[in-house]
Amino acid sequence: MYFLGIETSCDETAAAVFTDDLTVLSNVVASQTDLHSRFGGVVPEIAARAHLRNLLPVIDEALVRANVRLADIGCVAVHNTPGLVGALLVGVSGAKMLALSLGVPLIGVNHVAGHIFACRLAAGRDIFPCVGLVVSGGHTALFRNTDPVTMDFLGGTRDDAAGEAFDKVGAILGLGFPGGPAVEREAKTGNPKAFAFPRSFLDDARLEFSFSGLKTAVLYACHGQDVSRATPPPAGQKRADLAASFQEAVVDVLAGKCKHAMRQTGLKRLAVGGGVSANTRLRERLAAMCAKEGAELFIPPMSLCTDNAAMAALAVEKWRRGEFAPPDLDAEPSFL
Structure with a gap:
């Protein structure tokens, strides 16, 4: 089965396509470094607006690189915590819209847990x-x-x-x-x-x-x-x-x-x-x-150290457990 992963927790707009055997077919990241560099740090409002512009093109590019149609996606995963609340809301809203329109499950993924899961992806065991x-x-x-x-x-x-x-x-x-x-x-x-x-x-x-x-x-x-x-x-x-x-x-x-x-x-x-x-x-x-x-x-x-959507493959583990998100999944800026 094909999963679509979405990441917008901070200043990287990312989308990935992966399978239920943890094969990553594509992992696309649109960086915002140029937008924030003159401020010496990430500006939340600028980040959120850039996610709005970038999210759909990034998702489309991830699907193209994976040679997968949107209709083939069987589950949508999104990092919904932790992060900048405005940035998270863009990804969560987009993921909810896609899951609803496709009639497929939605899974919320902890961004921090995803960073550790990236080690599992790289290790292959x-x-x-x-x-x-x-x-x-x-x-x-x-x-x-x-x-x-x-x-x-x-x-x-x-x-x-x-x-x-x-x-x-x-x-x-x-x-x-x-x-x-x-x-x-x-x-x-x-x-x-x-x-x-x-x-x-x-x-x-x-x-x-x-x-x-x-x-x-x-x-x-x-x-x-x-x-x-x-x-x-x-x-x-x-x-x-x-x-x-x-x-x-x-x-x-x-x-x-x-x-x-x-x-x-x-x-x-x-x-x-x-x-x-x-x-x-x-x-x-x-x-x-x-x-x-x-x-x-x-x-x-x-490539898997910085923020990306491939690490949302943690959703495969939650999918196996039947841990699906409700339709009113929200962005949670803090998880501790």
Whole structure:
């Protein structure tokens, strides 16, 4: 059976076609980066309006690439939580309209659970139970994933998400938006030990994160105490060192907390999803940590790290359980 997946939780308009055996036939993403870059972050109203323009063309392109007719779709899946409420409403409204007009079931999918399920798609085999880390611009959280659908929250960030910290540090250093890939590129020629930035809660057994203080430390290391008229530093070794030292601090904390989570749960599988999981240094550190702990590491390819609709294939698991959404399915900006 053919499924249509829809994703509009933040600033990517995406649609995918997949089957009940988890074969992804197409995965189309329309990025809004150019729309938001001059603001240094995602503007919710702009994101929602762009979804309105892009959704139907993206769905049409996904069907064309999959060589599947709309009439062949047997189920419509949509990420309805969490995310920007205006953006979510566009996808949810579109999915409800399609499911009703086609006379097929509708399934609501948790976007965060979908990020972990992307690891299952990439692995091509069962990865549950596992510890799940979702690390992105909006989320930094650890879960005990008993199965593809069941998630028990273990701990998350008290303030900034890791991806948000990357964006803010990218702005401080004048590297542009999105900050994640820009900071990573800059860090390649930097010394990760040049600045002793804080690693909040690193040695604390609590599975909590905090990146706000780290962001502030970068700001003061860059400009000193008088930041009222600060301008981004010029290209050079100091800027590269700042980027590398910041990145290393984030990676230290993420890897350390994943280790704590596996030891506390007794699980020997770690699944990592979200945009920050595309960071090469994080992948290296997690691989080394898991090897030392005797654990399996699952991270999807780059195309499945950032927001996309293929990870809505989690709907197949809910379809098998008969967990269909009601006609009045709503957008839920928060799920915790």
